[in-house]
Amino acid sequence: MTQPASTESSATPTIPQTPDTLGRFGAFGGRFVPETLMDALNQLSEAYEEARADPEFVRELEYYWKDYVGRPSPLYRADRLSKFAGGADIYLKREDLNHTGAHKINNAIGQVMIARRMGKKRVIAETGAGQHGVATATACALFGISCTVYMGEEDIRRQKLNVFNMRTMGATVVPVASGSKTLRDATNEAFRDWMGSSKETHYTIGSVVGPHPFPMIVRDFQSVIGREARAQILEKVDRLPDAVVACVGGGSNAAGIFYPFIGDAEVELVGAEAGGRGGKAGDHASSLTQGKPGVLHGSFSYVLQDDDGQTQDVHSISAGLDYPGVGPEHAFWKDCGRVRYESVTDAEALAAYGEAARQEGILPALESSHAIAQAFKEARRLGAGKVLIACLSGRGDKDAYEVARLRGEPLG
Amino acid sequence: MNRIDALFARLKAENRRALMPFLTAGDPDLATTAVLIQELVRRGADLLEIGIPYSDPVADGPVIAASYHRALTQGVRVGHIFQTLRTLRAEGDEAVRETPLISMVSYSIVNRMGVERYLNDAATAGLDGLIVPDLPVEESARLQEKATQRDLKLIQLITPTTPRARAVEIARLTTGFIYYVSVAGITGERKALPEDLKENVAWLRTQTDLPICIGFGIGSPEQVHELASVADGLIVGSALVRRLADAANRPRADVVKEVGDFIGSLSEALGGPAN
Secondary structure, three states, X not given: OOOOHHXXXXXXXXXXXXXXXXXXXXXXXXXXXXXXXXXXXXXXXXXXXXXXXXXXXXXXXXXXXXXXHOOOOOEEEOHHHHHHHOOOEXXXXXXXXXXXXXXXXXXXXXXXXHHHHOXXXXXXXXXXXXXXXXXXXXXXXXXXXXXXXXXXXXXXXXXXXXXXXXXXOOOEEEEEOOOOOOHXXXXXXXXXXXXXXXXXXXXXXOOOOOOOOHHHHHHHHHHHHHHHHHXXXXXXXXXXXXXXXXXXXXXXXXXXXXXXXXXXXXXXXEEEEEEEOOOOOOOOEOHHHHOEEEEEOOEEEEEOEOOOOOEOOOOOOOHHHOOOEOOHHXXXXXXXXOEEEEXXXXXXHHXXXXXXXXXXXXXEOHHHHHHHHHHHHHHHHHOOOOXXXXXEOEEOHHHHHHHHXXXXXXXX | OOHHHHHHHHHHHHOOOEEEEEEEOOOOOHHHHHHHHHHHHHOOOOOEEEEOOOOOOOOOOHHHHHHHHHHHHOOOOHHHHHHHHHHHHHHOOHHHHHOOEEEEOOHHHHHHHOHHHHHHHHHHOOOOEEEOOOOOHHHOHHHHHHHHHOOOEEEOEEOOOXXXXXXXXXXXXXXXXXXXXXXXXXXXXXXXXXXXHHHHHHHHHOOOXXXXXXXXXXXXXXXXXXHOOOOOEEXXXXXXXXXXXXXXXXXXXXXXXXHHHHHHHHHHHOOOOOO
């Protein structure tokens, strides 16, 4: 938070690093929301600008990141995985070791602190895999703020453990039965709640999506991942990595780890989207590689929608990547060529999940398993002597039931 | 003259308020939508808002969201909706041909179809204006310009959460009429409307010469009657759409009669249609 990325890296001025006044990253972003929410968004923009300029806010956030979350997270050289991949040295940025088991807590604490600062009595959130829901419920418990989490019924089925934990921490989990009963529908319901509650309620969006200023706020809070990783790799190998790989659903861990490297032209940045069961509409969630520019959930970005602008159904083995849109800054990075986005199938992600477990004794989240699968490919392509960082955005405990079910060995 | 301007000029001369029902195009099917539009006009509707079904309507409550979902599940496409309206404009009776029609449409749809194409197709279908509930004024300059070129009105919304200086700016950028949203929240019937609603609308009246129509939360003859003293028009959506919820399983004539009777009761509460 304290130091903008441009002072730390050799920034290229051709890629602007903040959205413009309309919240645009190039052509993408903006605010496509009902008038009812515009005042709440304007107030949030103001409150955020004040907060990030306030040394006391930054000091407190860094205190919680360190003493409560356990930051900095380690950057671990995964030798056996590197050997398995057969190429570059793979380093894992261990966001799975954070309190609550994923990167989501970085943003949740920051946003709940902003909610508190704005005098909001209540926080709402949407969640897919449940990681952002758990992180928000955690931050709300920590600061004594009422918490309501919207979650699709299909995701509640897939992620029972997270639902139980949210409720244990005092959050209300509201099942969403509309549409595909997943993250997209949970997001709709959270917006509907906020339409009538914004006066006393802050909506803690969990990814770099939604109307301005959310994509910027979430990216800024998650950038701690990339700032640490950049400093850690410089310390370990005395040079920048050849590539950084992260999974992309809405894209928050990817934005967080990429952003501090955006100005380092020699560092390849690769996003791994959910390729699901294949390339047919409805079988994947690859918004950037298969979608088109469109409007969803308040911003202009790449979207999976039909020729009438109706959002298409998506599929991923991973509840956290099962989303038909993506953050507008990723759309911008794709179009200006700064980040390459690739599609990783369910089967590849499952295989990577198994390899990480067997080779390293690490159970990655199915979301992060997409990044590991892509890291294998990039490591082989780059070859020996090169250095690659993969963001291990979350741990896989939550996925044990679903993986066991898919293997035909249900855990009951 | 645009039919919306003509309507409000005529109502002003007659000292009447507009009754403006909303219905989802394609729920339960487009043939029924066409019959319903004619029935609504016959029973006292002055202007119709045609909801273009959208998959992710964040401003809508469960009644309209479910209605959109039913229509989309039927396979209704924007092209089919425009075709239905075009036919009505060509073949309906004089009252139907002269009643203003506006589309309520998400910018997701307008953007994907392309602004020019959407507006051209809407104008050809005989629409007189549009409401794009997820396009705030900051993002609407281009659509406004292109709509005006085709004599289509772009109706903007002002809500209880809109600061007054911003409300004045929105009023300046609106054409046709101002849609005043009665409550901070999503669409859907409310037993009670905010106490300061009339006061807020009365204030807005001092800032603009455009007609002001109130929508969201209004569903009973009593509410319509009550608000007639401050508004130029009353918009009724969920209370009508709710009556379509199980329409697919009922005789169409029963559904049309029920909806018609409901609108008739609202029209009566406004003093009945002129002649």
